[in-house]
Amino acid sequence: MSAYVTVRGLTRVFDVSKPWLNRVLEGRKKAFLTAVSDVDFEIEERTTYALVGESGSGKSTIGKMLVGLLNPSEGNVEVEGVNLMTEADADRIAASRSNIQMIFQDPYASLNPRWRVRDIIVEPVAAQGGKTEGLAEKLLEQVGLHASDAGKFPHEFSGGQRQRICIARSLASEPRLIVCDEPTSALDVSVQAQVLNLMSDLKDEFGLTYLLITHDLTVVRHMADRIGVLYLGRLVEEADPETLFNTPKHPYTQMLLSAAPRMDAFGREVPPPQGEIPDPIDPPSGCAFHPRCPIATDVCRKDRPAMRALAASKVACHLAE
Amino acid sequence: MTTPVLSIRNLSVEIPTRQGIVKPVDGVSYDVGKGEILGVVGESGAGKSMAGNAVIGLLNAPAHISGGEIWLNGRRIDPLKGEDMRRLRGKEIGMIFQDPLTSLNPLLTIGDQLTETMLTHLPISRKEARERAIAALEEVGIPGAAERIDSYPHEFSGGMRQRVVIALALCAEPSLVIADEPTTALDVSVQAQIISLLKRLCHERGTAVMLITHDMGVIAEAADRVAVMYAGRLAELGTVRDVLTVPQHPYTHGLMASTPLASQGRKRLHQIPGAMPRLHHMPDGCAFHPRCPHARDKCRAAPLPPVANERAACWFPMLPEEVQ
Amino acid sequence: MTTEVKDKGRWQRFLESDFFYAFKRSPVALVSFAVVCLLVLSAVFAPLIAPTNPFDPASLNLMDGFTPPLEPNAFTGNTFLLGTDDQGRDVFSTILYGMRVSLFVGVAAVLFAMVLGIVLGLVSGYFGGWTETIIMRVADVQLTFPSILVAMLIFGVAKGFTPVEYRDQMAIWVLILAIGLSDWVQFARVVRGATLVEKNKEYVAAARMIGRSPWAIMIKHILPNALSPVLVIATISLALAIIAEATLSFLGVGAPPTQPSLGTLIRIGQGFLFSGEWWILFFPACTLLALALSVNLLGDWLRDALNPRLR
Ligand SMILES: Nc1ncnc2c1ncn2[C@@H]1O[C@H](COP(=O)(O)OP(=O)(O)O)[C@@H](O)[C@H]1O
Ligand SMILES: Nc1ncnc2c1ncn2[C@@H]1O[C@H](COP(=O)(O)OP(=O)(O)O)[C@@H](O)[C@H]1O
Ligand code: SF4
Ligand SMILES: [Mg+2]
Ligand SMILES: [Mg+2]
Numbered sequence: 001m002s003a004y005v006t007v008r009g010l011t012r013v014f015d016v017s018k019p020w021l022n023r024v025l026e027g028r029k030k031a032f033l034t035a036v037s038d039v040d041f042e043i044e045e046r047t048t049y050a051l052v053g054e055s056g057s058g059k060s061t062i063g064k065m066l067v068g069l070l071n072p073s074e075g076n077v078e079v080e081g082v083n084l085m086t087e088a089d090a091d092r093i094a095a096s097r098s099n100i101q102m103i104f105q106d107p108y109a110s111l112n113p114r115w116r117v118r119d120i121i122v123e124p125v126a127a128q129g130g131k132t133e134g135l136a137e138k139l140l141e142q143v144g145l146h147a148s149d150a151g152k153f154p155h156e157f158s159g160g161q162r163q164r165i166c167i168a169r170s171l172a173s174e175p176r177l178i179v180c181d182e183p184t185s186a187l188d189v190s191v192q193a194q195v196l197n198l199m200s201d202l203k204d205e206f207g208l209t210y211l212l213i214t215h216d217l218t219v220v221r222h223m224a225d226r227i228g229v230l231y232l233g234r235l236v237e238e239a240d241p242e243t244l245f246n247t248p249k250h251p252y253t254q255m256l257l258s259a260a261p262r263m264d265a266f267g268r269e270v271p272p273p274q275g276e277i278p279d280p281i282d283p284p285s286g287c288a289f290h291p292r293c294p295i296a297t298d299v300c301r302k303d304r305p306a307m308r309a310l311a312a313s314k315v316a317c318h319l320a321e
Numbered sequence: 322m323t324t325p326v327l328s329i330r331n332l333s334v335e336i337p338t339r340q341g342i343v344k345p346v347d348g349v350s351y352d353v354g355k356g357e358i359l360g361v362v363g364e365s366g367a368g369k370s371m372a373g374n375a376v377i378g379l380l381n382a383p384a385h386i387s388g389g390e391i392w393l394n395g396r397r398i399d400p401l402k403g404e405d406m407r408r409l410r411g412k413e414i415g416m417i418f419q420d421p422l423t424s425l426n427p428l429l430t431i432g433d434q435l436t437e438t439m440l441t442h443l444p445i446s447r448k449e450a451r452e453r454a455i456a457a458l459e460e461v462g463i464p465g466a467a468e469r470i471d472s473y474p475h476e477f478s479g480g481m482r483q484r485v486v487i488a489l490a491l492c493a494e495p496s497l498v499i500a501d502e503p504t505t506a507l508d509v510s511v512q513a514q515i516i517s518l519l520k521r522l523c524h525e526r527g528t529a530v531m532l533i534t535h536d537m538g539v540i541a542e543a544a545d546r547v548a549v550m551y552a553g554r555l556a557e558l559g560t561v562r563d564v565l566t567v568p569q570h571p572y573t574h575g576l577m578a579s580t581p582l583a584s585q586g587r588k589r590l591h592q593i594p595g596a597m598p599r600l601h602h603m604p605d606g607c608a609f610h611p612r613c614p615h616a617r618d619k620c621r622a623a624p625l626p627p628v629a630n631e632r633a634a635c636w637f638p639m640l641p642e643e644v645q
Numbered sequence: 646m647t648t649e650v651k652d653k654g655r656w657q658r659f660l661e662s663d664f665f666y667a668f669k670r671s672p673v674a675l676v677s678f679a680v681v682c683l684l685v686l687s688a689v690f691a692p693l694i695a696p697t698n699p700f701d702p703a704s705l706n707l708m709d710g711f712t713p714p715l716e717p718n719a720f721t722g723n724t725f726l727l728g729t730d731d732q733g734r735d736v737f738s739t740i741l742y743g744m745r746v747s748l749f750v751g752v753a754a755v756l757f758a759m760v761l762g763i764v765l766g767l768v769s770g771y772f773g774g775w776t777e778t779i780i781m782r783v784a785d786v787q788l789t790f791p792s793i794l795v796a797m798l799i800f801g802v803a804k805g806f807t808p809v810e811y812r813d814q815m816a817i818w819v820l821i822l823a824i825g826l827s828d829w830v831q832f833a834r835v836v837r838g839a840t841l842v843e844k845n846k847e848y849v850a851a852a853r854m855i856g857r858s859p860w861a862i863m864i865k866h867i868l869p870n871a872l873s874p875v876l877v878i879a880t881i882s883l884a885l886a887i888i889a890e891a892t893l894s895f896l897g898v899g900a901p902p903t904q905p906s907l908g909t910l911i912r913i914g915q916g917f918l919f920s921g922e923w924w925i926l927f928f929p930a931c932t933l934l935a936l937a938l939s940v941n942l943l944g945d946w947l948r949d950a951l952n953p954r955l956r
Contacts (some may be wrong), residue, residue, distance in 0.1 A: 054508035067854050102854055110847035114869035120848075124855040158596050169851070188364035188535060193579035193590035200589070215509065218538075222581035222590070232916070259513035261538025263580060266562050268542055272513040276478055339666060 003042040004177060004209050005066070009075035012036040012061050016281065030258075033281045035061040036234040038075070040307065041120070043177070043226075048203070048210040050220045052256075053230030054277060059213040063179045066211065067102045098128070101170035105182035107162035111154040118150035119166055124173040139168040142205075143198060160191035167198065177209045184219060196223060217260045221245055229253050232280055232288040239313035249313050249320040251293045287318065297317050324395050325352035325375065326529035327497050332389035332399075334371050334553075343600035345371045345384070347553040348625070355498065356527040357586055358520065360544030362534060364576075364597055368553040369533045373499045375399075376404040376531070377414050394496060399459065412442040415528075417489030419502040421482035424489065425474040431458075431485050432470035435492050442493035457488040461518060469483065480511035484518065491522060498523070501533045516543050529600070537580060541565055549573050552608035554625070557633045567641045570633035571613045575642060607635070667950050674946040680939035684932070688744040695738035696726075700903070709733030711917075714924050728924040730913065736924060739910055742930050746906035747936070750820050751887040757825030758886075759879055762832020766861045766871075769833070770840025781837070784830040793889055795827040800898055813901045820899050824889050831878050839871035873951040880944035884937045891933055907933045 017023060017030040035207060038056040042205050043049040046113070051059045064070040068084070068282055077084045079096045087093050101124070104110040111120055121139055137147035143164040154162060155192035163183060170178050184192040187321065196219065212223055220227055221242070229237045237250040248254045255273045262268070275292035277282055287305050290296040297319065305316045334346035353359040361369050364534050374380050378401065391399040398409060399480055410416070418424050424433055439445060443644075445453070458466035461484040474482055483503060484623035490498055491604045500519065504512035522541055523530045532544055540561060547564050549557040549572065557570040568574040578591035595612045598604055605623050610616040619636050632638065659665055668674050687694055697704050712718040714728040714736075727736040769777035787795060800823035807815045843849060844867060852862050887907075893899035894908025902909060907929050914926030 017349055055511065068849055104847035106847055110851060112848040112866055127855050127857050160596060187827055190364065190576060190579045190593040193592050197589050218581040222587060255510060259510045261536065261542045263538055263541045263565060265542050272517045273510040276511065290325060
């Protein structure tokens with residue numbers, strides 16, 4: 001097996017300053033928000049890599065940089081050995097890009113309400129001038145809908161069916177990697193099960209690689225081959241699901257796992273986690289988690305921990321063991 | 322037996338639409354006792370919010386209560402209108418919604434909102450109200466409550482705002498709190514904080530809580546009893562432990578089985594085929610029969626299945642050995 | 646296996662839509678739509694309906710001048726439905742032909758304003774930055790002046806540039822330009838607003854990701870979703886444009902007497918009001934009122950029907 005995607009030092013900074021005039025009048029400086037900070041990971045071919053984290057931890061930003069909707073401020077994304085940031089040959093970049101597709105969270109906003117399902121599904125192919133005869137009908141059946149649904153409009157479908165249409169669209173250009181940004185967060189559990197099963201089936205059938213972005217730990221555990229935990233734009237821990245859920249090493253991962261509601265935890269009385277996610281415009285010094293960390297020491301406040309191997313995991317923590 | 326704080330009997334809500342009258346809530350009955358958290362769970366569109374809004378008289382026209390009774394502390398409240406209903410809200414029923422911003426006035430400081438609510442409903446002085454407001458904010462875990470009481474809602478984070486809303490809902494010491502998806506917009510770590518806060522306050526003060534959510538995990542952690550709703554009707558009602566460990570209604574069972582669980586490993590998830598029927602195309606008989614693996618002719622016939630044995634509205638409740 | 650299924654046609658979908666349902670049940674919409682249709686059709690088919698061609702000097706008889714409605718002329722014995730003017734032109738016919746001019750100018754000006762406004766609105770909403778700042782500041786400045794003033798200004802400037810011998814010929818086009826330019830701001834604003842909302846939706850991200858050009862995204866994806874408010878504004882603007890044209894023509898800076906619009910007719914008619922020939926003013930004025938009012942009512946109804954939240 002080889003790494004299909006390699007991400008190195010990925011960083012994205014947003015300029016969140018007020019307009020020029022307001023800054024001058026109110027005497028403020030420019031403000032920058034580091035949404036993603038120095039993130040490294042690799043995705044093996046035909047596996048599912050999951051990024052988990054709470055909202056604002058930079059998951060979607062990473063996904064968007066991977067598919068080319070955003071440019072990184074720093075760092076590299078390498079797909080099949082092609083460095084998308086430095087490669088000079090535009091054709092090679094286009095070829096790599098067409099191998100990556102994305103599924104979005106909101107099944108209502110991600111389909112153009114004025115387009116017929118057929119046109120929505122074949123757009124990735126039609127835009128490149130490819131042949132689209134019967135393609136939509138074939139894909140619709142592959143995702144468990146009817147060929148006759150091709151002539152309908154999105155509003156005629158339920159949330160789960162819309163997400164299937166999104167999946168069909170993402171498959172149209174025969175991609176190898178699909179970035180799934182919270183694909184089931186807007187769906188009910190029974191529908192979520194249908195969509196997750198479909199995703200697994202398609203992965204086996206087409207040999208797909210997934211980057212699964214979600215905040216839902218149960219979904220991650222079910223789907224992922226490898227998990228990266230994000231906190232405030234930084235990767236804090238990486239491991240396979242067994243290791244991560246059984247022996248979480250990073251204090252943040254431990255906190256997250258204990259906070260997640262469990263179906264077998266009737267009347268569980270555990271002390272809830274302390275504090276809240278800090279302001280990303282002005283993140284804490286050193287380890288970003290130190291203000292909430294039960295074991296933090298002086299070194300945590302001073303130095304940002306580097307990712308290091310610890311047993312079967314990788315952890316960015318000075319003290320984890 | 323003591324009378325329950327809230328008692329809903331055969332509640333139905335109707336909405337006249339272009340395609341005919343629909344019933345988003347259809348013959349629902351449940352009680353919430355003192356100091357008890359009743360979880361109301363179901364997929365979106367099951368009528369959970371509609372039932373909650375009916376209790377506080379907040380149905381938007383043309384939706385209206387078309388049948389049944391609602392009793393609060395032994396007093397029938399569904400016929401109440403206008404001013405009477407408004408006084409009841411806030412004084413005897415507190416409300417917490419999914420989006421804290423809808424319950425807070427962006428133009429008033431949170432202190433003003435808390436004291437106003439208390440002054441309207443409690444016989445206390447303004448000074449006393451302010452002291453109580455600070456105490457209430459401290460109680461819901463807002464650090465530096467005395468300084469932050471004069472802040473505006475937008476100066477708080479999402480989790481802190483929801484705490485303020487809880488303080489606001491509880492400040493007039495209501496006997497019932499309706500919390501409609503109070504943690505759905507929040508992150509897991511904040512959700513855990515809010516749930517543990519709700520549980521603590523409810524048990525300390527003996528407030529009855531109707532906790533509406535679509536998340537079985539939240540129900541398991543927070544609720545004492547649970548009402549499972551499907552297509553506007555009650556599917557199953559019982560203690561959390563009973564309903565979640567040995568579900569009797571095939572829908573509850575399907576819902577539980579389709580949640581990814583650690584113990585299942587990575588095998589395929591159980592699927593409930595199809596989707597919840599649209600209100601305009603409600604099937605005859607049991608609303609779940611088109612998706613039910615156990616459905617027989619009796620289920621498809623017109624009369625609804627009874628809530629047999631006080632648990633599941635099903636003609637053929639599942640036996641414990643059918644539930645692995 | 647792929648089975649050919651017939652998709653529901655546009656017309657079929659329209660007949661089943663909530664929009665059409667609401668239309669059928671609104672008396673205001675039905676009546677104003679009927680009036681608009683009646684007026685537009687009679688303007689379009691004026692040559693077939695009008696008893697005379699008022700601009701064909703051969704068919705005019707000065708002796709018919711000042712005939713009151715439905716009374717035989719003292720000299721010729723001819724009767725006219727709505728009477729005649731000083732030249733002996735049949736008022737009914739001049740109204741039909743005048744309405745043609747009014748409607749043509751109104752529709753053309755609104756189309757012009759609409760295209761301009763849509764393009765500028767899409768561009769400023771989608772690209773933002775300096776493009777947006779410049780376009781929207783120009784719009785703000787223009788909004789501070791009454792649009793009739795802007796139209797008069799543009800009309801004067803444009804007329805100054807037209808060679809004298811073409812002035813009458815070009816007058817209609819200059820009028821269209823002037824009214825159109827005074828009216829694009831509303832379109833641009835509403836399209837920009839819709840673009841700002843739509844461009845952040847995920848279907849636009851999906852289109853960007855597969856490498857569609859900004860123009861393809863603006864025209865094919867965003868514009869169809871911004872059309873409802875544009876339709877509302879276009880209808881209301883049409884009423885205003887017809888009034889604006891009439892105002893300009895009434896002031897004598899609009900349609901020339903060789904191609905009179907309703908406004909020109911009203912200007913001509915007001916000279917005779919106090920000498921007792923009221924019908925020369927009255928009927929064109931009523932027609933203008935009926936046209937503008939029914940179009941405006943239709944526009945108001947459209948706004949309510951297409952955007953229930955605005956009510
Ligand atoms: N276009 C943008 N401009 C400014 N800030 C942004 C932008 N997009 C995202 N952010 C900020 O970056 C951080 C990470 O956002 P996101 O990647 O969407 O997080 P997640 O998907 O994990 O919830 C957040 O603090 C968010 O406010
Ligand atoms: N004005 C309305 N007209 C028709 N149906 C409505 C209207 N408002 C709500 N509904 C329907 O009522 C049902 C119950 O909604 P709700 O109580 O909000 O569900 P839940 O809170 O369980 O997600 C939904 O199926 C919804 O589509
Ligand atoms: S009544 Fe019949 S259809 Fe309904 S849940 Fe029970 S077994 Fe299934
Ligand atoms: Mg996100
Ligand atoms: Mg709800």
